[in-house]
Amino acid sequence: MTDILVIGAGPAGLAAAAAARRRGATVRVIDSAERTGGQYWRHLPESRPAGREAVLHHQWNTYQSLRQALEFDPGCTIDTETQVWAVERRADGTLRVNLASGDVDGTRATESVVPDRLILATGAHDRALPVPGWTLPGVFTAGAAQAMAKGERIAVGDRVVVAGSGPFLFPVTASLGQAGARVVGVFEASRPSRMARHWLARPWELAGASHKVSELAGYVAHHVRGRVPYRTGYGVVEIHGTARVEAVTVARLDADWAPVLGTERRIDCDAVCLGHGFTPRLELAVAAGCELTDERFVRVDGEQRTSVDGVFAAGEITAIGGVDLALAEGEIAGWVAAGGSTADAPVRSARRARDRFTRFAERIATAHRIGASWSSWLQDDTIVCRCEEVDAGTLNRVAESTASVGLRSLKLTTRAGLGLCQGRICGRTVEQLLAGASGCTAFADGTTTDRRPIAAPLRIGDLARAPQSTETSPHQIP
Amino acid sequence: MSARPVDPKRDPIRPGPTDSVTITFEGREYVGVRGQSVAGVLLANDVLDWRTSSTRHEPRGLFCGIGVCFDCVVTVDGQRDVRACQRTARDGAQVERQHDELPRRVEGAGS
Numbered sequence: 119m120t121d122i123l124v125i126g127a128g129p130a131g132l133a134a135a136a137a138a139r140r141r142g143a144t145v146r147v148i149d150s151a152e153r154t155g156g157q158y159w160r161h162l163p164e165s166r167p168a169g170r171e172a173v174l175h176h177q178w179n180t181y182q183s184l185r186q187a188l189e190f191d192p193g194c195t196i197d198t199e200t201q202v203w204a205v206e207r208r209a210d211g212t213l214r215v216n217l218a219s220g221d222v223d224g225t226r227a228t229e230s231v232v233p234d235r236l237i238l239a240t241g242a243h244d245r246a247l248p249v250p251g252w253t254l255p256g257v258f259t260a261g262a263a264q265a266m267a268k269g270e271r272i273a274v275g276d277r278v279v280v281a282g283s284g285p286f287l288f289p290v291t292a293s294l295g296q297a298g299a300r301v302v303g304v305f306e307a308s309r310p311s312r313m314a315r316h317w318l319a320r321p322w323e324l325a326g327a328s329h330k331v332s333e334l335a336g337y338v339a340h341h342v343r344g345r346v347p348y349r350t351g352y353g354v355v356e357i358h359g360t361a362r363v364e365a366v367t368v369a370r371l372d373a374d375w376a377p378v379l380g381t382e383r384r385i386d387c388d389a390v391c392l393g394h395g396f397t398p399r400l401e402l403a404v405a406a407g408c409e410l411t412d413e414r415f416v417r418v419d420g421e422q423r424t425s426v427d428g429v430f431a432a433g434e435i436t437a438i439g440g441v442d443l444a445l446a447e448g449e450i451a452g453w454v455a456a457g458g459s460t461a462d463a464p465v466r467s468a469r470r471a472r473d474r475f476t477r478f479a480e481r482i483a484t485a486h487r488i489g490a491s492w493s494s495w496l497q498d499d500t501i502v503c504r505c506e507e508v509d510a511g512t513l514n515r516v517a518e519s520t521a522s523v524g525l526r527s528l529k530l531t532t533r534a535g536l537g538l539c540q541g542r543i544c545g546r547t548v549e550q551l552l553a554g555a556s557g558c559t560a561f562a563d564g565t566t567t568d569r570r571p572i573a574a575p576l577r578i579g580d581l582a583r584a585p586q587s588t589e590t591s592p593h594q595i596p
Numbered sequence: 597m598s599a600r601p602v603d604p605k606r607d608p609i610r611p612g613p614t615d616s617v618t619i620t621f622e623g624r625e626y627v628g629v630r631g632q633s634v635a636g637v638l639l640a641n642d643v644l645d646w647r648t649s650s651t652r653h654e655p656r657g658l659f660c661g662i663g664v665c666f667d668c669v670v671t672v673d674g675q676r677d678v679r680a681c682q683r684t685a686r687d688g689a690q691v692e693r694q695h696d697e698l699p700r701r702v703e704g705a706g707s
Contacts, residue, residue, distance in 0.1 A: 150663065152684065157662055163631035163684075169610035222663070222682040224675060243664045255644035255657045256598070262661025265681075270636040271602040271611070271629075274658075297602050361655060362598075362644050388598035504659070504667060507651040538666035538677075543659075575677070 119144050122455050123215060123233035125202055125402060128156020129441050130433025131239035132184040133448030134455070135194060139187075140464065141456035143235075145194045148217065150201040150574070155181055156241055157261060158441050160269040174268050174296060176289075176333065177441060203228075203574040205405040211427065213406055218576055225577065228584040235428050235455040238403050238416065239448060242396035242434035246282070247492055248510070248547060250500045251357030252392065260290040260393030266297075273297040275389025279366050281305040281354040282393035284486040288337035290391060291346060301346045302387055305368055307375050307394070308486050309351040316485035330442070330478060355382070355495040357390055366390055375489025394488055397546060398435040401570040413437075413483075414568065421460050422451035430455050439479030446472035493551060502551065503544040505537020510551065517555035525561035528552050538575070541567040599639040601629070621646065621691040634691055635661070635668050635680035646670050646680065648695035670694050 120143040124131045127149035135145045147154075155161055159181045162171060172178040188194045200219040208214055213236060218226040244259035246252070258266075258274055260282060266272040278299045280291050283306055291301050306313075349368075355377045356367040370381035398415055409417045409425035416424055416431040424431050432447035449468040450460060460469050496502075498511030516532045528534075534548045535541030541548065545567030553559060604611045615630040619637050628637030635658045638646060645655030647669060659667040661681050668680040671692040680691075 151682075165631040166614055166629065167612040168607075169612070171609050173608050223669075223678040224683075243660060243662060253649075253654060253656065255655050258658060259660045259665075262658055262681075265661040266636065266639065266658075267602075270632050270640075271607065271609075272599065272632075272636055272639050273602060274599050274639065276598045276600070296608055298600075298606065501652075504656075504665065507649055538669065539664060543665045 120456055121234045122146070122237060122452070123148070123231060123235070124237045124239060124452070125149075125215075126156065126239035126241055126433070127151075127154035127196065127198070128239060128241050128433060128444065129158055129181075130241070130444040130448035130451075131156070131237070132181070132188065133445045134237045134239055134430075134432055134452035136184050136187050137449040137452030137458075137465070137468075138237075138456040139191055139194055139452075141453050141458045143193075143452075143456035145188075145452075146197065146231075146233075147188070147194065148197045148200040148202070150199070150222070152198055152222075154185060154196060154198060157243075157265065158444075160265050162269065162271065166271075174293065180445065201574045202402055203576045204572055205402050207405075207407055208232075213426075213429070218574065218580065223575070226580045228576070228580055235430065236406065237448075237451050237455055238406070238408075238424075238429065238431045238435060239433045239444075239451075240399040240402055240435055242398045242438060243542065244286075244393050245395045245397045245546065246392040246543070247394045247488070248496060248500055248502050248544070249354055249357055249392070250495070250497045251359065251363075252390075253501050253504055254357055254359045254363050255361070256359065256363030256388055257357055257390045257392065260286060260391045263389075263391040264290050264293045267293040271297065273299040274391070275299055275363075275387065277302050277387045278389045278391060279303050279305070279354060279368075279385060279387045280391045280393075281307075281352075281366075281368070282391075282395070283307040283488070284393065284395050285334060285482060286393055286396075288334065290393065292337060294391070295346070299389070302385060303368070304346060304348045305352040305354060306348070306350045307353045307371050307489065307492075309371070309373055312373065313350060313485045316481050319481070330440070353377070353492075353495070354390060354392070358384075363388055363390055369495075371489065372491070373489065374491035376491035376494045395486060396434060396438045397542070398438070399542075400435060400568045401573045403429075403431060403435060404569050405571060405573065410568070414566070418447075421454040422447055423454070437476065437479045438483065439475050440482075442471060443475035443479055446475060493554070502547055503532075503534040503537060503541075505539050505543075506533040506535075508532050508534040513548065513551050514555045517552045521556070523556050523558045523561055524563040525549065525552065525565045525567070526563050528556075528561075529567075535567050540570050599642050599644060601640040617685050617687045619685050619687075619689045619691050622693060628685055630687075632685055633681050634670060634672060634678070634683050634685045634689065637685045638680065638691075646691070646693050648693060650696050650698050653695075 220226040244261040369377040430451040432451040433444035
């Protein structure tokens, strides 16, 4: 029987595991969080039962049925609080996956597994563009506001400003409202003309995705009912406060997201939620040797195979497409990894759904693409790399004065991207700013900030205790 | 009061009964709901910053909320570098602000 290791227990990973089980493989699912569901179905712990938790979620029934099918299945193991800290390519072409489990950031047990097939469903995290003042306490990513609302029932503020770009701003605003916060404004950077052009083009393609359209319409109605001001072509260009957020300056943005002088307006608030799209979590795919696309997602074929034999990818690491696409891709990946084919009847509807929602994802990506001139709202002392506290002025000066076009040397000189988060938050922004200042389009050393051989921090003591030769199939306990 | 818990009586999810959890941070006790993260308990009490950055000595706290940014690291029961948003708060946990000083330049060494 094929042993499959699924990394990530969000919609894509759970759908992959369920399909692989239906096709007869044994499956182990791991996730770094305490509970399954990923960020999309982030929910309350079992110690906090609630009568109507479903009101916070979309497709909550899908999650419940996936979870029940897998949790009570002896052919499936689910290990939460378990994280991959490194993937190694061995001489014989197999992959060794090194895991750490136990209390998050505590003392952890390590283990290495060599699965027959690997399914990567590691998802994505919010991208937040730097803004002067964005390191103040009270500035959060949009995802953080939602995680706190859905997973802990906490409102991150009383008067909250939501800013960035993309349809994710809608559910975040709704979550804040359900948590009792007052959203004093939602500022979408894309201009209405661009959104209309891409959202409304080729309406026949939207036919199969009509519930997405009505979901969005529902959010718009919610905004109208709740009298939440929703402005398009606007952005937060500065955040004010001393010890915590006190206000923001919003301004009208031109088509390339450069602030239009004279349109600034100050709004008092005590929290700001930023979300300028998402960054796929690629480090494990990169470590496994998977090829990336020009848009920097994992390249997959029609059966969700990556360029590496035996490695599949599904969900947001292949494109930012939302839950429907993730579920469809996961189902196909799981089914094919277990020995099936996309021609098989049981995955026919998943295949159709994937094609439909891939087009939907492309539409969103184009309508909300980050404008080329966003960096004109930065000031010289605006921090870009939050960990190492490297500001925009330093990045510009170093890139201009060294005339270096190697990303590695620029990173080492500036220290941008070398801190605790390993460039997860600032990486793409740093690349863009350095490339802009150096006047190059690609770095001479061919590197990117997606490569992180150590994918999760591990205490040296845990590593020292790790047995050196325990290589097991995903199901044997060393 | 800005960051705060949802009032259970007005919460549309109709929450059931919960247990409380108490943690200590900078000499004060903070009460949260059992199952909340360290960051959750602090935010529920409108505490927004629990780290001091190394270079600019500025306050930091929760940012990404999903364990990616490491901005929220604290020391919990003597163990450093614990992401407050990922660690479930245990009753009686001693949480300390983390402030990592940069290494001092050694006189006469390097340039």
